[in-house]
Each structure stands twice: as structure tokens, then as C-alpha cells.
Amino acid sequence: MLEFIEVSKSYWTGTQRKVILDRATFRVELGNSLGILAPNGTGKTTIINMMAGTERPDEGRIRRACRVSFPLGAPSTMNAGQSARENARFLARLYGLDPDYVEAFCRWVCDIGEYFDRPVSIYSSGMKARLGFAMLLALEFDIYLIDEGMPSTTDVEFNRKAGGILRERLRNATVVIVSHQAKTLEKFCRSAAVLRDGRLHMFDTLEEAKRMYEYAA
Numbered sequence: 001m002l003e004f005i006e007v008s009k010s011y012w013t014g015t016q017r018k019v020i021l022d023r024a025t026f027r028v029e030l031g032n033s034l035g036i037l038a039p040n041g042t043g044k045t046t047i048i049n050m051m052a053g054t055e056r057p058d059e060g061r062i063r064r065a066c067r068v069s070f071p072l073g074a075p076s077t078m079n080a081g082q083s084a085r086e087n088a089r090f091l092a093r094l095y096g097l098d099p100d101y102v103e104a105f106c107r108w109v110c111d112i113g114e115y116f117d118r119p120v121s122i123y124s125s126g127m128k129a130r131l132g133f134a135m136l137l138a139l140e141f142d143i144y145l146i147d148e149g150m151p152s153t154t155d156v157e158f159n160r161k162a163g164g165i166l167r168e169r170l171r172n173a174t175v176v177i178v179s180h181q182a183k184t185l186e187k188f189c190r191s192a193a194v195l196r197d198g199r200l201h202m203f204d205t206l207e208e209a210k211r212m213y214e215y216a217a
């Protein structure tokens with residue numbers, strides 16, 4: 001279970017205070033994947049980063065009683081000067097896993113041929129997205145954090161494979177996806193929330209959340 005207790009977070013923009021969360025209390029229960037809907041610039045990434053622990057709340061507490069992932073696509077998960085192979089093996093050592101397994105898994109998921117052994121700095125954005133997804137799914141977490149949906153590649157086959165892997169993983173794990181569009185959440189989330197004016201409004205179904213999101217838009 002991942003719990004926010006009376007969490008407040010805001011930024012000073014230079015002229016005013018931008019409130020992301022205002023004494024927000026909510027829980028992500030294991031087995032109940034959650035989608036959070038919010039317009040651009042309202043704080044989705046900040047909330048995901050607070051869930052991951054890379055951003056601190058100004059006030060309140062965040063309890064993680066399970067293994068919570070780093071966010072999918074977080075730039076800090078890859079060393080651009082190293083190859084996908086080196087990144088995968090480093091990640092394996094960091095998490096105490098077999099480097100041969102993690103390398104083989106990432107090589108299979110990425111499917112980027114000889115580029116797997118070339119530095120990440122020369123990859124296209126689609127290749128980086130594939131590697132980010134592979135590195136996240138190579139590790140076992142109870143809750144996977146995804147910012148703005150699955151990797152945005154144009155490769156239909158990869159998208160199908162990635163969706164299949166995530167669905168398989170969700171038999172035993174939970175996902176939190178933040179997005180500005182409901183379509184991104186449809187495939188993977190059971191319940192949903194809408195972020196508005198510093199509050200997270202929780203709903204049992206995505207349909208209910210969509211109604212509030214679209215009504216208030």
C-alpha cells in the first residue's frame with residue numbers, strides 16, 4: 001500500500017504560489033491500479049515523483065509499505081554515455097539481480113539490434129523509450145509508476161509486446177498512471193482520480209472520473 005497523508009506541495013513560480021496538492025490524503029491499494037487524470041502543468045509528474053520518493057512533500061507524510069518503482073521514462077534511470085547493455089547490467093547489480101538475465105530481458109524487449117551495444121546518447125527518442133520500458137519491467141515491483149502512459153513509439157509490434165508484458169505483470173502488481181487523457185488509462189486502470197485545485201478526487205471507475213474531468217474542463 002502507498003499512502004499520502006495530509007500531503008501539501010507547491011512551487012513558487014516567481015510571481016505566485018502554484019499549488020499541486022493541498023493537504024491531500026489518499027491510498028493506492030495493491031491490486032487496484034489507479035489512473036490519475038489532470039490537465040498539463042497541474043502536477044502529474046510532481047505527484048509521481050513524490051510517490052517514487054524523488055521529490056519531497058512540503059508537509060505531510062508518504063508511507064510506502066511495498067516496493068514502489070522509479071517512474072517509467074525518468075531520465076535519471078539511464079546513463080547516456082553507456083550502452084543499453086551496460087545500463088541493463090548496472091541496473092541488475094544495483095538491485096541484486098542476475099546481470100545476464102536483465103541484459104537478455106532488456107535486449108529482447110528493446111529489439112534495437114546492434115544499437116543495444118552502442119551508447120544511449122545516439123539513440124532516437126523511440127529507442128530510449130523502449131530501453132526505459134525494458135529497464136523498468138526487468139525489475140519486480142509491487143507498484144509501477146507511469147508518467148503519461150506507455151512508451152510513445154510508432155512501432156505497432158513493440159507497442160503490442162510492451163502492452164502484453166505490462167498486462168502480464170499486472171496479474172501480481174499494481175500500476176499508477178498519470179495522464180492528461182483518459183484514453184491512456186483505459187487499458188490498465190481499474191479506479192481513477194482527478195487532480196483539481198490541489199485535491200485528488202477518487203472514483204471507483206474511470207467512467208465516473210472522466211465525467212468530472214470532462215465536465216470541469
Ligand SMILES: Nc1ncnc2c1ncn2[C@@H]1O[C@H](COP(=O)(O)OP(=O)(O)OP(=O)(O)O)[C@@H](O)[C@H]1O
Nearest residue numbers: 011012013018039040041042043044045046047180
Ligand atoms: N522545481 C520547480 N520550481 C517551480 N515550479 C515548478 C517546479 N517543478 C514544477 N513546477 C511547476 O509546477 C507545475 C506542475 O509541474 P508538473 O511537471 O508536475 O506538471 P505536469 O502536470 O506533469 O505537467 P505536463 O503534463 O506538462 O508534463 C508546473 O506549472 C511547473 O512549471
